[in-house]
Every structure is written in structure tokens, then in C-alpha cells.
Amino acid sequence: SPNLTSIGEYSFQALKLATLNLPASLTTIAPLGLWSVQSVTVDSTSTNFTVDDGVLYNYSKTQLVHYPSGNTRKSFTIPSTVTQISTYGISNPGYALERLVIGSSLVSVSDYNYAYYLKYLSIAEDTVFNFNNLYFNNL
16 A cells, blocks of 8 residues: 555565565564565655665665675675665575675664574674674574
């Protein structure tokens, strides 16, 4: 709906939507609100969210909101503008993502971010944040 303002938790759980088109009116996405959504697009007039290379961010790209599980890239570098990863922002990014690069601008990772199939992790030397909320399995 073009009048949608918020997406609640588990709104799309288990639907495995190929693509979800977010309207410009959307202001809030709850943790797990986009669970199992394979791809996201945002109305070009939105001032709240933006998509860059298939990844959903807040409009100013300081917060990574959702890395879709359907993204097929093998390597992902968190943009230098990102200072925070939202709760479940990177949760089950799929089997394709093998390499994650974290830069020095990241200062906060909210709860429940995990990437089970990573093979490589690169972290800038001067990065300082709490790793308690970021889980890796195959490293």
C-alpha cells in the first residue's frame, strides 16, 4: 500500500517473497519485519530508506537495516558511512556470501546478527565495537 507506515515483526515470515517493494510512506521496520524476504526495492521518493546494491539502509546510509537472503554476491563490504547494523540486519544472508569486510566506521551492532557460511572476515585495524552481537560459524 502506498500509505503503509510500518512493518511489524515477522510480517513476511516463511513467505520467501522474491521481491518486496517498499513505499515512500514507510517509516519503521521492526526487527525480523523482513524475515525471509529475498530482495527489497524502495520507492525513489522515500526519505527514510534506500537500497544500494540490493542491501537496505536508512536514508543516510548510517544504518544497515536488512541484507536480503536472496542476495547472490560472494563478497560484501559494509559501506564506510555505516555506523550501525540493525537487529537482525545481517541474519542468514544466504549461502552465497563468503566474505565480509568491516570498516572502521562501524561502532554498533545490534542483537542477533549472524552469518553462518562466511569463509573470510576482514576487519579494519582501528575498528572498535562490541562483537558480542555478531555471530559467525565457519570462520
